Amino acid sequence: MTTPTTDSSSPAFRYTPQLANQLEKTWQQHWVDNGTFNAANPVGDLAPADGETLPEDKLFVQDMFPYPSGAGLHVGHPLGYIATDVYARYNRMLGKNVLHTLGYDSFGLPAEQYAIQTGTHPRTTTMANIENMRRQLGALGLGHDSRRSVATTDPEYYRWTQWIFLQIYNSWFDEQAQKARPIAELIELLEAGEMSTKDGLDYRELDDVDKQAAVNDFRLVYRSYSMVNWCPGLGTVLANEEVTSNGRSERGNFPVFRKQLSQWMMRITAYSDRLIDDLELLDWPEKVKAMQRNWIGRSRGAEVDFNAQGHALTVFTTRPDTLFGATYMVLAPEHELVDTLVAGGSGSYDGVDKRWQGAGSTPAEAVAAYRASIAAKSDLERQENKDKTGVFLGAYATNPVNGAQIPIFIADYVLTGYGTGAIMAVPAHDTRDHEFATAFGLPIIEVVAGGDVSEAAYTDSGLTVNSANAEGLDINGLAKTEAIEKTIEWLVAAELGQEKIQYKLRDWLFARQRYWGEPFPIVYDAQGRAHALPESMLPVELPEVADYQPVSHDPEDADSRPEPPLAKAREWVEVELDLGDGPQMYTRDTNVMPQWAGSSWYQLRYVDPTNEDALCDIENERYWTGPQFDGDCGGVDLYVGGVEHAVLHLLYARFWHKVLFDLGHVSSVEPYRRLYNQGYIQAFAYTDSRGVYVAAEQVEELDGKFYYEGEEVTQEYGKMGKSLKNAVAPDDICDNYGADTLRVYEMSMGPLDTSRPWATKDVVGAQRFLQRMWRLIVDEETGEVVTTDAALSDEDNKHLHRTIEGVRDDYNNLRVNTVVAKLIEYVNYLTKTYPKQVPLAAVEPLTIMAAPVAPHIAEELWKRLGHDETITFAPFPTYEDKWLVDDEIELPVQINGKVRARIMVPADADKDAIIAQALAEPNVESHLEGKNLVKQIVVPGRMVNLVVK
Numbered sequence: 050m051t052t053p054t055t056d057s058s059s060p061a062f063r064y065t066p067q068l069a070n071q072l073e074k075t076w077q078q079h080w081v082d083n084g085t086f087n088a089a090n091p092v093g094d095l096a097p098a099d100g101e102t103l104p105e106d107k108l109f110v111q112d113m114f115p116y117p118s119g120a121g122l123h124v125g126h127p128l129g130y131i132a133t134d135v136y137a138r139y140n141r142m143l144g145k146n147v148l149h150t151l152g153y154d155s156f157g158l159p160a161e162q163y164a165i166q167t168g169t170h171p172r173t174t175t176m177a178n179i180e181n182m183r184r185q186l187g188a189l190g191l192g193h194d195s196r197r198s199v200a201t202t203d204p205e206y207y208r209w210t211q212w213i214f215l216q217i218y219n220s221w222f223d224e225q226a227q228k229a230r231p232i233a234e235l236i237e238l239l240e241a242g243e244m245s246t247k248d249g250l251d252y253r254e255l256d257d258v259d260k261q262a263a264v265n266d267f268r269l270v271y272r273s274y275s276m277v278n279w280c281p282g283l284g285t286v287l288a289n290e291e292v293t294s295n296g297r298s299e300r301g302n303f304p305v306f307r308k309q310l311s312q313w314m315m316r317i318t319a320y321s322d323r324l325i326d327d328l329e330l331l332d333w334p335e336k337v338k339a340m341q342r343n344w345i346g347r348s349r350g351a352e353v354d355f356n357a358q359g360h361a362l363t364v365f366t367t368r369p370d371t372l373f374g375a376t377y378m379v380l381a382p383e384h385e386l387v388d389t390l391v392a393g394g395s396g397s398y399d400g401v402d403k404r405w406q407g408a409g410s411t412p413a414e415a416v417a418a419y420r421a422s423i424a425a426k427s428d429l430e431r432q433e434n435k436d437k438t439g440v441f442l443g444a445y446a447t448n449p450v451n452g453a454q455i456p457i458f459i460a461d462y463v464l465t466g467y468g469t470g471a472i473m474a475v476p477a478h479d480t481r482d483h484e485f486a487t488a489f490g491l492p493i494i495e496v497v498a499g500g501d502v503s504e505a506a507y508t509d510s511g512l513t514v515n516s517a518n519a520e521g522l523d524i525n526g527l528a529k530t531e532a533i534e535k536t537i538e539w540l541v542a543a544e545l546g547q548e549k550i551q552y553k554l555r556d557w558l559f560a561r562q563r564y565w566g567e568p569f570p571i572v573y574d575a576q577g578r579a580h581a582l583p584e585s586m587l588p589v590e591l592p593e594v595a596d597y598q599p600v601s602h603d604p605e606d607a608d609s610r611p612e613p614p615l616a617k618a619r620e621w622v623e624v625e626l627d628l629g630d631g632p633q634m635y636t637r638d639t640n641v642m643p644q645w646a647g648s649s650w651y652q653l654r655y656v657d658p659t660n661e662d663a664l665c666d667i668e669n670e671r672y673w674t675g676p677q678f679d680g681d682c683g684g685v686d687l688y689v690g691g692v693e694h695a696v697l698h699l700l701y702a703r704f705w706h707k708v709l710f711d712l713g714h715v716s717s718v719e720p721y722r723r724l725y726n727q728g729y730i731q732a733f734a735y736t737d738s739r740g741v742y743v744a745a746e747q748v749e750e751l752d753g754k755f756y757y758e759g760e761e762v763t764q765e766y767g768k769m770g771k772s773l774k775n776a777v778a779p780d781d782i783c784d785n786y787g788a789d790t791l792r793v794y795e796m797s798m799g800p801l802d803t804s805r806p807w808a809t810k811d812v813v814g815a816q817r818f819l820q821r822m823w824r825l826i827v828d829e830e831t832g833e834v835v836t837t838d839a840a841l842s843d844e845d846n847k848h849l850h851r852t853i854e855g856v857r858d859d860y861n862n863l864r865v866n867t868v869v870a871k872l873i874e875y876v877n878y879l880t881k882t883y884p885k886q887v888p889l890a891a892v893e894p895l896t897i898m899a900a901p902v903a904p905h906i907a908e909e910l911w912k913r914l915g916h917d918e919t920i921t922f923a924p925f926p927t928y929e930d931k932w933l934v935d936d937e938i939e940l941p942v943q944i945n946g947k948v949r950a951r952i953m954v955p956a957d958a959d960k961d962a963i964i965a966q967a968l969a970e971p972n973v974e975s976h977l978e979g980k981n982l983v984k985q986i987v988v989p990g991r992m993v994n995l996v997v998k
């Protein structure tokens with residue numbers, strides 16, 4: 050790494066890295082001592098002191114908060130933090146009350162795994178990591194309100210995470226009103242007979258146990274048997290992302306089994322429509338909105354009943370218009386009717402095509418073998434599998450539109466848990482069906498004209514063909530939409546089907562068998578019934594355990610069950626409580642919440658971090674995030690983070706926020722009004738001959754080749770980080786150049802939303818710019834300010850006001866890179882124009898304009914210019930329009946379409962004056978001689994056109 054040289058002969062007051070470091074420490078301390086960035090709330094602990102008023106204009110800026118990793122920060126992390134800091138500082142100068150802080154998303158696996166390896170309590174490492182990150186971030190001069198910083202692992206924080214869990218648990222979704230309501234209101238409706246249970250029973254006729262179960266069916270948090278990835282070797286269930294493509298655990302390479310287990314779920318699917326529809330209200334990147342729409346995956350289609358041995362076999366299809374082309378059916382191997390259909394079918398493969406039989410001599414055998422063969426496959430694998438497999442059940446169904454008898458198969462490309470888990474296969478127009486039909490020798494019937502369906506499915510649009518029956522359905526010649534509509538009408542009339550909207554979104558699997566997470570505020574009584582704890586018993590604190598490891602099992606033992614680490618804390622698990630009917634023994638739930646829980650609502654705690662009576666006072670919430678006009682969704686004014694959070698986090702946070710809105714705890718409909726995705730900082734990385742990454746900082750270049758410890762290595766390029774061994778620590782850059790230089794460099798690398806390459810050798814350019822700005826104002830030898838009281842020339846004013854106008858627009862639109870470019874230009878102009886002494890009136894506004902990007906040097910210059918107060922709230926300079934327009938403009942003068950002269954005219958000259966001046970030009974005069982001037986045209990600002998004959 051190159052360190053800028055500051056030889057001892059350099060002047061005493063030159064802006065060197067040493068000087069920068071020194072004044073940066075001073076100002077950082079000053080800001081801490083004065084609580085400079087503390088933002089006041091309307092009410093509560095953080096309300097303004099008596100006599101002080103709250104600015105009406107406010108701004109809430111938020112960063113996606115970090116996980117406090119042991120590796121600390123590299124220079125890629127603060128890119129977004131610096132940008133939001135710049136924006137926040139700029140807005141303070143516009144007179145706004147600005148809320149900006151940063152918390153820590155501190156539950157999660159890495160701390161737990163570190164604890165397992167080292168025996169250190171996760172809290173110890175987490176706190177140390179937070180401390181280190183605070184120090185690193187503090188050195189960057191970020192203007193955060195430290196009183197509002199939270200860590201999701203603080204009991205005072207997760208108390209409210211648990212409280213929100215209880216709110217959701219104690220709610221149900223009213224389909225009619227499309228909103229969550231308290232469970233007590235549901236019980237009233239059930240008691241009054243105005244609603245029946247989910248099973249269609251009269252609640253009033255149930256016994257107490259069934260009543261509780263009936264109510265539980267409605268809750269937004271519920272227990273369900275669902276298919277999960279169970280890894281006995283690790284003793285925990287795994288997320289799909291943690292399972293390799295050959296069905297083993299990413300960590301440890303143990304077998305993973307798909308297993309039905311009872312799990313806590315959150316009913317996010319109830320909000321599918323609102324989560325899609327409200328995207329319209331958000332100022333978010335289109336790309337992120339599209340990702341959320343796809344993830345929720347709303348499809349319009351129909352459910353159609355096929356008769357199979359007297360059973361209604363219901364399929365979901367988005368293409369009911371292709372029913373006449375359905376030549377076979379496929380059920381998911383887990384479908385509940387499979388065994389019934391096999392039992393009621395032929396029971397034999399006599400005379401059946403070999404390809405249909407799988408690994409069995411009878412349908413029953415083949416089904417069992419097939420199920421076993423796919424047990425370990427993930428949904429993704431099942432869908433992407435190009436080689437279509439499956440077995441025939443020995444049974445047939447009747448196509449409801451034409452009475453055709455079509456064979457029924459099971460195949461892994463049909464998933465359980467989507468639609469009805471059964472499809473009608475239309476090989477002519479569905480690619481997967483075509484692949485299957487080709488492999489199994491099944492008929493392919495074209496029903497949409499336009500392609501050749503013998504080789505591949507035709508999936509484009511076209512008019513319907515071969516689609517009419519004797520019962521009054523004729524869709525031949527119709528286009529898709531009409532054909533679908535007519536088919537559904539016919540199905541409804543025949544009582545064979547109905548319109549159906551289907552979603553891809555699944556309910557949120559909310560439990561993890563880990564240690565380092567929020568405990569559930571749930572206990573079980575002796576009968577095993579769940580009870581939610583009252584709010585007064587929160588927080589349920591994580592107990593100390595000696596061993597954080599989940600109980601692991603024989604890796605091959607598929608029948609084993611998860612026993613989370615908390616199950617080992619017997620004294621904590623078994624607890625005597627009085628839940629209203631006297632003290633009794635209960636057992637606590639031993640799951641913990643997923644890492645997404647704490648980040649699903651943290652903006653609300655930033656608003657009111659010390660409130661002990663509520664997660665946040667709604668008056669404070671309304672001030673910071675409430676809707677600002679009719680139809681406004683409210684929310685954080687600017688939320689900046691990486692695009693990798695387009696779905697999970699941003700969907701979960703929207704879901705929780707909507708529940709809290711429905712229950713009246715917040716006034717905003719959405720958590721994040723405006724979202725901005727910053728790009729990444731990238732850097733060169735190097736691999737040795739084995740393809741292993743080597744430390745980039747130790748690589749040397751020689752004649753265009755790269756060497757690591759003498760061995761030649763290969764250069765590549767990628768996201769900065771630990772895994773590519775190309776991280777650069779901000780600490781080093783701060784020490785060697787200064788924090789302001791780092792800030793200016795990172796901001797000037799390019800537009801904020803694009804990725805950019807890091808080059809330590811270019812950092813010095815930013816340092817030189819700051820040095821020039823400093824030198825304009827401060828004598829490097831004496832430290833004296835070298836400004837004069839001279840008035841600005843017109844030329845100065847033009848440069849100044851144009852800079853102000855441009856810089857304001859850039860700051861407003863997060864274009865800090867062009868802010869820096871404009872400031873450099875302005876500094877260069879002043880340096881050239883005033884080599885010795887610069888007018889104060891030219892550099893005071895410069896100092897303010899530079900302050901959001903380079904706050905330390907700006908504070909120092911501001912003080913040297915004679916101000917006692919911090920520059921933080923100095924009003925941002927305004928511009929006068931008159932300096933933005935040129936006084937004189939050049940116009941070409943054309944005669945019969947040919948340019949014959951150019952004239953300089955006052956910018957506001959009227960038509961007559963311009964014509965007079967044009968006619969006075971010698972060259973124009975000579976061309977007009979002896980001719981007849983028939984037309985005189987002035988195109989304002991563009992040209993003069995004369996027509997002669």
Ligand code: ANZ
Nearest residue numbers: 348365366367368371462463464467468470475478479
């Ligand atoms: C007949 C058909 C004909 C279909 C055609 C498509 C094209 P989206 O749009 O993603 O909702 N399908 C339904 N349930 C399924 C399941 N559990 N597993 C796998 N595939 C399933 O997809 C809906 C379409 O995917 C449905 O429409 C069905 O195939 C299939 F020319 O029915 B279709």
